[in-house]
Amino acid sequence: MSEFILETRGLTKHYGGVHALEDANFSLRHGEHVAVVGDNGAGKSTFVRQVTAVEQRTSGTVVFDGKEVNFDGPLDARHAGIETVFQTLALADDLDVPSNLFLGRELYKFKLGPFSILDRKAMRDRTLEALKTTAVKIPNVDNPIRNMSGGQRQCVSIARTAAFASKLVIMDEPTAALGVQETAQVENIIRGLKERGIPMILISHNLRQVFDLVDRIVVFRRGRIVANLRKEETDGNDIVSYITGVKSQLVEAD
Amino acid sequence: MATSAHGTGGQKYDPAKKTRPPELNVLLALILIVVVFEILNRMNGGSFLFNMRDNVDAIFNKQRIDIILLQVAITGIIAIGVTQVITLGGIDLSSGSVVGATAMITMSFAQTALVNGNPNPKAIFGDWAMDLAVIVPIAAALACGLFAGLINGLLVAYTRIPPFIATLGMMVSARGAARWWSNGQPISFPTETYASLSNGDLLGTLTFGLLSWPGQNPAVVFILLAILFQCIMVYTRYGKHTYAIGSNEAAARMSGIDVNKHKVLVYAIAGMLAAVATIMLTSKNLTAQAGMGIMYELDAIAMAVIGGVSLSGGRGSITGTVLGALIFSVIISGFTSIRLDAYYQEMVKGAIIVGAVVLDQWRQNKRSRG
Numbered sequence: 001m002s003e004f005i006l007e008t009r010g011l012t013k014h015y016g017g018v019h020a021l022e023d024a025n026f027s028l029r030h031g032e033h034v035a036v037v038g039d040n041g042a043g044k045s046t047f048v049r050q051v052t053a054v055e056q057r058t059s060g061t062v063v064f065d066g067k068e069v070n071f072d073g074p075l076d077a078r079h080a081g082i083e084t085v086f087q088t089l090a091l092a093d094d095l096d097v098p099s100n101l102f103l104g105r106e107l108y109k110f111k112l113g114p115f116s117i118l119d120r121k122a123m124r125d126r127t128l129e130a131l132k133t134t135a136v137k138i139p140n141v142d143n144p145i146r147n148m149s150g151g152q153r154q155c156v157s158i159a160r161t162a163a164f165a166s167k168l169v170i171m172d173e174p175t176a177a178l179g180v181q182e183t184a185q186v187e188n189i190i191r192g193l194k195e196r197g198i199p200m201i202l203i204s205h206n207l208r209q210v211f212d213l214v215d216r217i218v219v220f221r222r223g224r225i226v227a228n229l230r231k232e233e234t235d236g237n238d239i240v241s242y243i244t245g246v247k248s249q250l251v252e253a254d
Numbered sequence: 255m256a257t258s259a260h261g262t263g264g265q266k267y268d269p270a271k272k273t274r275p276p277e278l279n280v281l282l283a284l285i286l287i288v289v290v291f292e293i294l295n296r297m298n299g300g301s302f303l304f305n306m307r308d309n310v311d312a313i314f315n316k317q318r319i320d321i322i323l324l325q326v327a328i329t330g331i332i333a334i335g336v337t338q339v340i341t342l343g344g345i346d347l348s349s350g351s352v353v354g355a356t357a358m359i360t361m362s363f364a365q366t367a368l369v370n371g372n373p374n375p376k377a378i379f380g381d382w383a384m385d386l387a388v389i390v391p392i393a394a395a396l397a398c399g400l401f402a403g404l405i406n407g408l409l410v411a412y413t414r415i416p417p418f419i420a421t422l423g424m425m426v427s428a429r430g431a432a433r434w435w436s437n438g439q440p441i442s443f444p445t446e447t448y449a450s451l452s453n454g455d456l457l458g459t460l461t462f463g464l465l466s467w468p469g470q471n472p473a474v475v476f477i478l479l480a481i482l483f484q485c486i487m488v489y490t491r492y493g494k495h496t497y498a499i500g501s502n503e504a505a506a507r508m509s510g511i512d513v514n515k516h517k518v519l520v521y522a523i524a525g526m527l528a529a530v531a532t533i534m535l536t537s538k539n540l541t542a543q544a545g546m547g548i549m550y551e552l553d554a555i556a557m558a559v560i561g562g563v564s565l566s567g568g569r570g571s572i573t574g575t576v577l578g579a580l581i582f583s584v585i586i587s588g589f590t591s592i593r594l595d596a597y598y599q600e601m602v603k604g605a606i607i608v609g610a611v612v613l614d615q616w617r618q619n620k621r622s623r624g
Contacts, residue, residue, distance in 0.1 A: 090502075090505040091502065091505055092497070092501035092502045093501050093568065094497055094500070094569050095498060099497075099498070103498055103506070103509040104509030105509075106491055114495075115486060115490045115492050117489055118491060120489070
């Protein structure tokens with residue numbers, strides 16, 4: 001087994017003439033939590049979109065779980081074991097919590113093609129279990145999530161990711177729109193992932209959160225990785241200097 | 255956080271409480287309408303639902319109830335399919351025309367050779383198509399419905415044109431096909447077995463004579479199909495994915511649901527249900543005409559909307575549609591019972607449809623505010 005769960009070499013994405021991501025060399029160890037920070041347009045989300053195959057990269061290689069991979073799309077990546085919480089919620093508002101958690105991977109009592117009978121009780125039970133391990137409080141999981149607050153919905157989305165996480169979790173600004181309490185809940189879920197030894201890439205603007213949660217911080221600036229620092233060897237001001245371009249480090253990512 | 259009104263626009267909302275199913279409101283509306291007509295009838299010394307004749311030993315006015323169910327059954331069967339299409343986030347404008355085309359084609363394979371000892375005056379094909387086993391016209395009908403539904407579904411799923419346009423095209427083309435089939439001539443005189451599909455006693459057969467409801471087969475088929483599809487929508491993957499796609503297509507796609515394939519399936523099922531309605535209609539009327547089914551699509555959509563099916567997809571149920579269909583029918587019967595002109599009936603029908611959509615919008619705004 002290789003030391004790394006995920007490695008990218010020379011990952012590059014051009015949108016026409018715009019060089020959104022340039023020669024990104026990134027690596028993530030088993031069980032490691034890494035934050036990706038940077039200004040708007042620095043290439044953070046672009047980087048994630050290449051790894052999860054939401055977009056197809058211009059060049060470069062991605063090695064996941066010891067194998068070089070070329071995912072056809074986000075589904076393919078998900079099947080391989082990469083669970084992602086995207087900035088835009090991928091939830092069906094009219095469905096209840098269990099249906100959303102198991103959307104596209106329902107449990108069945110009885111298989112019969114498209115008319116397979118759902119095992120609603122098992123899905124409900126496992127949902128309650130998943131919510132318990134993530135400490136998310138949803139008063140009634142049988143209500144459509146339309147009626148829930150933004151924070152509760154985001155928690156459902158993240159609980160889904162955490163519940164099914166197998167090899168790698170990627171979260172793109174999971175707490176951007178949340179209140180203080182809801183943010184704390186999400187952070188608890190992330191700590192739970194850490195305890196379970198599931199590696200994570202966290203994109204965040206919130207440096208307090210970053211220093212709280214992760215082992216290592218990677219700074220993007222203008223489509224390039226400009227810093228790769230262990231949490232202990234840096235501080236907030238240092239990171240801001242990298243983000244704004246005051247400082248720069250020529251990095252060979254680990 | 256759990257007890258705050260966060261995210262509900264400041265309105266009181268207890269998140270621990272199960273939300274009241276919208277079908278309940280529709281049921282209340284139905285009961286209210288029935289009560290209103292009962293009162294109006296009582297004022298004239300009659301009754302809407304109850305038996306008033308001394309020489310008949312019955313509590314209810316069976317005749318009226320039979321009519322209420324029968325007149326709604328055929329469009330109701332279509333509405334079951336339309337409900338699924340709308341829940342998926344689509345719309346099907348073609349069902350009425352598909353009924354027309356399917357009726358013509360089906361009836362040509364259901365004709366009897368001799369009418370009162372003379373050759374069938376409306377014969378379309380030669381002798382080979384006379385007195386065929388009843389399974390032949392049934393298969394022909396289902397094939398027609400499936401074909402139309404598949405085209406609708408494939409167009410919607412793979413060309414990404416709006417369902418409104420795709421099914422509008424089918425609406426116009428299928429009507430054309432209905433007229434072309436026999437140059438506009440009606441096709442009549444089906445075999446006895448075919449006629450019995452509607453006019454027999456299916457309930458008696460199914461319950462081994464325990465119950466009996468002769469001549470009401472369309473209503474029996476409507477109710478059975480409604481129960482079947484209500485279960486399918488709630489308990490199977492098909493239903494779950496239909497709601498998911500109607501609710502958030504991008505999320506459904508992201509979650510690994512084969513959205514395109516599912517769309518084709520839903521439209522195909524809607525087409526087949528229109529075909530079942532056609533079989534009931536033609537065997538009831540003993541004839542097929544190219545103009546059959548005109549406006550059925552709108553009636554079916556109206557039933558769904560009155561029954562709480564959201565035109566923006568993701569919400570609604572077959573139960574709601576059945577209740578919507580009953581409201582539809584009760585109003586027509588009610589107007590007849592108080593001897594209101596058919597013209598007024600149509601006008602009021604229109605107002606009810608618009609009213610139902612306004613209510614839906616209002617409900618939706620109330621929910622999504624904040």
